Amino acid sequence: MGKIIQKRVLIPKRVTEMTIKAPVIASKARPGNFVVLRLSMKGERIPLTIADADPEKGHIVIVYLIMGKTTALLDTMKEGDVILDLCGPLGRPTSIKKQGTVACVGGGTGIAALHHIAKGNFQAGNKVVSVIGARSKDLLLFKPELEKISHEVLVSTDDGSVGHKGVVTEVLEEYLDRDPDVKEVIGVGPVPMMRSVARVAQPYGIRTLVSLNSIMVDGIGMCGSCRVNVGGEIRFACVEGPEFEASQVDFDELMMRLQAFKSQEKESMELFEKKELL
Numbered sequence: 001m002g003k004i005i006q007k008r009v010l011i012p013k014r015v016t017e018m019t020i021k022a023p024v025i026a027s028k029a030r031p032g033n034f035v036v037l038r039l040s041m042k043g044e045r046i047p048l049t050i051a052d053a054d055p056e057k058g059h060i061v062i063v064y065l066i067m068g069k070t071t072a073l074l075d076t077m078k079e080g081d082v083i084l085d086l087c088g089p090l091g092r093p094t095s096i097k098k099q100g101t102v103a104c105v106g107g108g109t110g111i112a113a114l115h116h117i118a119k120g121n122f123q124a125g126n127k128v129v130s131v132i133g134a135r136s137k138d139l140l141l142f143k144p145e146l147e148k149i150s151h152e153v154l155v156s157t158d159d160g161s162v163g164h165k166g167v168v169t170e171v172l173e174e175y176l177d178r179d180p181d182v183k184e185v186i187g188v189g190p191v192p193m194m195r196s197v198a199r200v201a202q203p204y205g206i207r208t209l210v211s212l213n214s215i216m217v218d219g220i221g222m223c224g225s226c227r228v229n230v231g232g233e234i235r236f237a238c239v240e241g242p243e244f245e246a247s248q249v250d251f252d253e254l255m256m257r258l259q260a261f262k263s264q265e266k267e268s269m270e271l272f273e274k275k276e277l278l
């Protein structure tokens with residue numbers, strides 16, 4: 001269970017941040033971990049990244065994009081309400097060591113998920129270059145938060161309303177050209193963006209990780225729903241990931257598996273909108 005301490009609308013009707021009281025999870029959460037939550041006894045379980053954690057206050061922060069029924073239902077909850085089930089921290093934490101410059105690349109809601117990883121690298125003494133992109137200025141998340149824990153924040157927007165006009169990987173490529181000291185690239189965001197991060201970084205021979213958002217149910221390695229193909233092998237993203245070496249990921253298969261429940265998701269959202277399913 002987790003009481004909602006604070007709810008902050010980041011982008012109206014689209015992205016919300018929640019601070020939740022979860023002392024045990026907060027005390028153990030590391031960058032890269034996620035939680036699986038369930039809102040009702042018959043509700044589905046969904047994974048959300050721990051965007052930040054404060055062990056002293058016993059709080060964790062989640063940031064979610066309203067995608068379908070469960071995130072829409074979560075968004076009806078208010079400060080003081082209690083999330084029925086909150087399981088975590090799950091997943092392997094990001095392996096962080098002091099190594100020099102780390103480029104943290106985030107797209108869309110992935111920027112919020114990237115925050116904890118960038119913070120961990122900053123605290124480890126690395127030079128953090130955050131490279132973030134969104135469709136437009138209004139949709140750009142967490143820039144002020146990243147500025148506090150990055151040595152440089154580079155921005156792109158599709159429409160050019162702020163930063164470079166174009167996609168985030170163009171900015172990454174330009175940075176990799178001018179800084180030969182980058183030791184690691186970490187990408188979090190939509191699948192096409194992570195595929196592009198893999199492609200752009202590969203010629204530089206830099207270790208590059210992406211955080212995969214495969215469908216998860218139990219989050220503890222029992223159900224097999226989070227199967228991903230990495231280097232020709234089946235891996236379970238919940239217990240072996242969610243971060244994997246980018247060049248080894250079969251992004252086509254990931255995309256296909258993410259579409260597997262589209263008709264059920266649509267039906268579930270329609271029933272929710274008619275208030276027939278809560």
Ligand SMILES: Cc1cc2nc3c(=O)[nH]c(=O)nc-3n(C[C@H](O)[C@H](O)[C@H](O)COP(=O)(O)OP(=O)(O)OC[C@H]3O[C@@H](n4cnc5c(N)ncnc54)[C@H](O)[C@@H]3O)c2cc1C
Binds near residue numbers: 047067259
């Ligand atoms: C490790 C991990 C961390 C994630 N972190 C975040 C985060 O910090 N913020 C955020 O907004 N989203 C995050 N996601 C994605 C999030 O879990 C889905 O957006 C959410 O489950 C959608 O549920 P829904 O019922 O609202 O939408 P639905 O209509 O049910 O689904 C919409 C789409 O969301 C994805 N999805 C649906 N169910 C699941 C599931 N059980 N597991 C994974 N993906 C699913 C599928 O791509 C689906 O097509 C993460 C996913 C993973 C695997």
Ligand code: FES
Binds near residue numbers: 220223
């Ligand atoms: S979510 Fe069930 S095995 Fe990974």
